Every structure is written in structure tokens, then in C-alpha cells.
Amino acid sequence: MPTTPRARARARTMNDIVRIGREHLASNGASALSLRAVARDLGVVSSAVYRYVRSRDELLTLLVVDGYNALGDTVDAALRDASDDPIDSLRLLGRTVRHWALAEPAHYGLLFGTPVPGYSAPAAETTAPGTRVIVALQKLFARAYQADLLIPPAREVRVTAPLAQSFARIRDEFQLDLPDWLIARSVTFWVGLFGAVSADVFDMYGVDTFADRNELFELHLDALLDMLGYHG
Missing domain, CATH: 1.10.10 (Arc Repressor Mutant, subunit A)
Structure with missing residues (x-):
């Protein structure tokens, strides 16, 4: 202060x-x-x-950091009141991201939409706030894995040495004990979640294509959890 x-x-x-x-x-x-x-x-x-x-770019950076922290604070607040079930918490996190994005479409668009011409967000200032939701996701993936709620793939996942090194850096950075197959799936979950939210926020579906987008989003979450290995 x-x-x-x-x-x-x-x-x-x-x-x-x-x-x-x-x-x-x-x-x-x-x-x-x-x-x-x-x-x-x-x-x-x-x-x-x-x-x-x-400069305008410095103002954009302030708004980017503000947006990431607003989203991170909203997700953290929701998870504080969540149950102990990591799968329920993953659903809650997904819904919370979507609700925030629909309530703050301009801010969400700045973070996850079309890049602003001529602007590049400085990593030193934006990486920590920008990964807050990712960190929350990774912790929930780890909890679900440790609770034996995720089934590994029937066929062994093989990755090249360079990608394995990338996965190892992620494990070290987030202090995770996750196998390569789950790190790969966790990235798919993250991309799929924000892709589904973006399709809704930016109205990629069209106005009258789906009668109930809330129900559609719940089906997205079901599919992402299935992909992750959850078959509860």
C-alpha cells in the first residue's frame, strides 16, 4: 500500500x-x-x-494485466467456495471463465481475441497474471490424477525429445508430478475451454444456430473431461 x-x-x-x-x-x-x-x-x-x-502501448499493457488479474481473481474466488472434488472444480472453473468473458467481452477480446496491430505484450509484466488460470487448471489436473480419477490412454503416448523437454519444464515450473500423456491432454483441455468460450463471446456460432448455449457449453465441458480421461 x-x-x-x-x-x-x-x-x-x-x-x-x-x-x-x-x-x-x-x-x-x-x-x-x-x-x-x-x-x-x-x-x-x-x-x-x-x-x-x-504511451498507448503502456496503457494497453496496464489493461492486459488488469484483465488477467480480474479473470484470475474471479476464478480464485469461485474455487475458494468449491467442493473438494477436482472434477466439480474443473467444471466450475470453466463456467466461471465463460461467465466473466460474457460479462466483459471487450476485456476478454483484448486478452484472447484479435491482436492489436503494432502491439506486443511484454512478457515480464504479463506472463505471471496471464498464467493464473492455467496454474489453477494444472493444480486441478494434478489433484484429479492423484485421486485416480483420470484413466490413462490405452496406447502409450510417445513424444519426441524436444517436446519431452518442454513437458519437463512445465513440470518443474508448476511443480507437478504428471505423466506426459496428461500434460498433453491438459494443454488440449485449456485450448478447448478457451476455444469454446471464444466461440460464444465472439458469436462464431451465429445467432440462431443453437437454442441453448448454456447447455451446449456443459456438453463441451463433458467432452473435455472425457478427453482428459475422466469417466465417472
Whole structure:
């Protein structure tokens, strides 16, 4: 927490800039973000904003981090009240991601939609918040595996040495004790989950194709859990 009046004032201003940036993101889209427009709504001259945020790309990074943390906080809050069953928690996580995305389509689009031309998110600032949901997924996969809820494939999964090294780095990074087949399936689960959410948020289905998208999403979750190896 900021401890001096100047630090507290700066923190308030930064919060206001991010809040106004979120509003502009929702109304105008990421490509149209403008520090001048943010300054206008903040009630200051544009040069004053540059003392806090040096460029449009820096504002985008603030919004990316804000979005990842908002999604991560929402998922963490939901899982705190979840049952001890990791499969139920995986379903809850999936539903929570979808509900947040449908409620925050502009923010979700910034994180998982079409890249903003000319912008590249700096890994040093965005990787940790950007992997919060992935970390939560991996922990649930590990719990399900340790509880013998996931059936391994009938045919042995073989991966090349370079990919095996990638899997080993994932095990080390997340401190997981998972076999290669489950790491491969966990990636498929993650991609499938966000693909299903994106299809809904970005209306890839078309308006009248499916009568009940909530039910459709539950079927997606069933299929992803089947793929993962759950046959409860």
C-alpha cells in the first residue's frame, strides 16, 4: 500500500487511468485507445497523463494485466467456495471463465481475441497474471490424477525429445508430478475451454444456430473431461 500522500495520489490517478481505459476499451475497442481521450475524461491536459503512462502501448499493457488479474481473481474466488472434488472444480472453473468473458467481452477480446496491430505484450509484466488460470487448471489436473480419477490412454503416448523437454519444464515450473500423456491432454483441455468460450463471446456460432448455449457449453465441458480421461 502507498505510504505517502504523493504515493497515494499517484496510485489513485493510475487507478483512474485504468478505469477510464477500460471504459474506452468497451466503447471503442483496443485499436482506438488514445491517451489524449483518457486525459480528456480524466480532466487533465494530455501532457499530464504522460507523467503516469508514457504511451498507448503502456496503457494497453496496464489493461492486459488488469484483465488477467480480474479473470484470475474471479476464478480464485469461485474455487475458494468449491467442493473438494477436482472434477466439480474443473467444471466450475470453466463456467466461471465463460461467465466473466460474457460479462466483459471487450476485456476478454483484448486478452484472447484479435491482436492489436503494432502491439506486443511484454512478457515480464504479463506472463505471471496471464498464467493464473492455467496454474489453477494444472493444480486441478494434478489433484484429479492423484485421486485416480483420470484413466490413462490405452496406447502409450510417445513424444519426441524436444517436446519431452518442454513437458519437463512445465513440470518443474508448476511443480507437478504428471505423466506426459496428461500434460498433453491438459494443454488440449485449456485450448478447448478457451476455444469454446471464444466461440460464444465472439458469436462464431451465429445467432440462431443453437437454442441453448448454456447447455451446449456443459456438453463441451463433458467432452473435455472425457478427453482428459475422466469417466465417472
